[in-house]
Amino acid sequence: MVKDILDNAEGIIKKIQAKTKLSKEEIMKKIASKQEEYGGLLTEAGAAYSIAKECGVKMNGEPENEAPVNSDSNDVKIRDLTEGMTSVNATVKVDAVYPTKHFEKDSRSGEVTNLEISDETGATRLVVWGKTDDVALISKNASLKITNAYAKKNRDRIELHVSSKGSFEATNAAERLTRLEDVKDGMDGIDFYARVMRVFPVYEFDKNGRPGKVSSANVTDGTETRRLVFWNEHADVAKDIVTNEIIKVENAYARKNNELEIHLGFRGRVLRNQRADIAEVKVERKKIKELTDDKGVEIKADVVEVYPPTIIRLCAKCKAMMREETCEKCGEKNSVNSMIVNAELDDGTSVIRGTFYRDKAEQLLGIKADAYSQDSFDEKKQDVLGIEFVFFGEIKNVPEYGRKEFVVRSFARPDYDKEIEKVTIK
Template sequence: MEFNEIIERIVKSTNLSAEVLNSKINDKIAELDNLVSKEGAAHIIANELGVNLIDSDASQDFVNIKNLVGGLRNVIVLGKVTDTFPVTTFEKDGKKKQVGSLSLNDGTGFARVVFWDDSINIFKNIKENDIIKVINAYVKENKFGKLELHVSYRTKVRVNPDDIDPKSINATDKQSKAEFVDIVEIKPDSFVKCFGAIVQVYKKNIFFNVCPQCGKSIKSDEGLSMCSEHGKVSPSRKMFVTFVLDDGTGTIRCTSFGRDAEVIMGMPTIEAIKLADSHEDSTFPVDSIKSKILGKEVFIYGRTSLNTFTNSIEIITSRIVENIDYNVELKRIAEEVEFGDKN
């Protein structure tokens, strides 16, 4: 769709004039440091105003979540929101970024839908149990090999669309609800949340190399960094940290990646990299903050698995809450337990 056609479509759908729209578009381009075209900025403004620029989306085929494949673009998915996760703010290349996500179920499976930066305003208006239609999203494989739907400026998100009967979506929220448990009761292959204090942090290399284009782990081949999808690349470094959580009933080993690792470490990845490089020691960042980490109390959300080498259960975290308002967090957990009992 050409730029003038986009402007015409927005003008017809809103009370805004072309002059006001052009001003908003120029402001958006400046806000994004000229990293988007006029057409791209116009798509973002249209999305923020709730103007549909996608023709005949109702006639296009939905993709069942179970059939999603990494690399798919212009995907249309319809489902029920079974959980939402807080917006996280972080810094990348000296710029503040925001990301939020939700869990979507269409009866065939679950998918995480990821909203970035300018789409955060859309995300904030979506609630658990809403029916959403995601149009023109793209599918990406995360570092755990799980598929995610990513919302871009071309994506249209319709919340509780009038032409969709909620009863037609055979969604279940079983996966989205983590069970609050004592560590001593944790079993493998379950999604849990628990509260405890960090009593140990493992001193080891806390970085791993990924492809800067797709985020997948890369392999070394004759001294070259090779991505299975993009071939020879100059790798980016991501951070992870392994620690032990104690809740008074037992202890469990936990591993956090990316933003979760930054929460535990109390520093962004780029700062940890600078510390490690300046001391020529990839374990130095752990030493530098270990005294601050030990004793830190956190809520942990994550997937459990059995480590066959040690024959012990471990947690890969999916969310960490610190600076806890205990009353709010415990009230929410109590409400979830009560809801579960009723069902």
């Protein structure tokens, strides 16, 4: 388990100091530079973690190399790379494969993929120009034999680049997979295969004046069902994923956010159309009176009552709920508003309370949390009452009130053409 990346930037900085002898001021400059490189979307801890990997710093609980790195005598070690070197041969371990990006520059276009690599002397970035199909076959922890690369300085480190004249050969290691039922809060470097149950829409936002995107999906590996959150470029991939598709996720991390979620951030990768022995899932439609302890179930019901929302404060940095002036989890002082809405759902067989969190609450009312007022609620509530929706979610037991609630993960107006197709004429 590597919890440092989520909430202990100071601990990572101390490890970098011990490994490199850099001063804290020098490390903080590197952190600021790394955050700028990623458009301000990296937390301080995330940027520190990335720098730690570049310096060859091992975090507590991180596994050693999965694939043996057997180097030839003419291989160059990462610590010996210098700016301007050409015809570089190296044998390294792959720590992460980032999403491939399309670029256009000086009337040229192409694709580029960044990988984090390491050997026993240090870590750096490998930049592969083109060769997209070959990169897609490289797994995390693979041993990579690089031929005819060149070294180039980017900001404060020397990177390796492979262009059309260079090549690489991967020897993939045995996969180190985590079962979803074994995922705990704070875990990092999580790799798993899963079947997608439901994909939710992409939500766009601004953070410190910079745009971002987020999407999510309910996924299962047969042992547990979890919410997988896709950030930024991963959200663009998620919107094309279809129900029952099998995906592979690499370098994800777990965070508890009302419930335990798995997040795919800047160090992660998602691979589509994979093969794994995971049973096909079917989203079951049930009547409210038939609901027990269901997960990943659908109901069709009318909204018959909507209660005023609860406005909550979330940490602007880690998104944990803030009850004090300072976030108890990460120490951040800035916060953003969010809301929770409860509504009564009636399908004619029974009534159940539906709970809508955050963006789902905003979607139901058509009101942003920051713009909420009693007048706006009274107006928007009338637009929702009596309207029929198809809701997807799961049952949550609330013993203190002696009832069950339906936690809504997504909802939409019924597609009546599809509803007609579901009716079997006997």
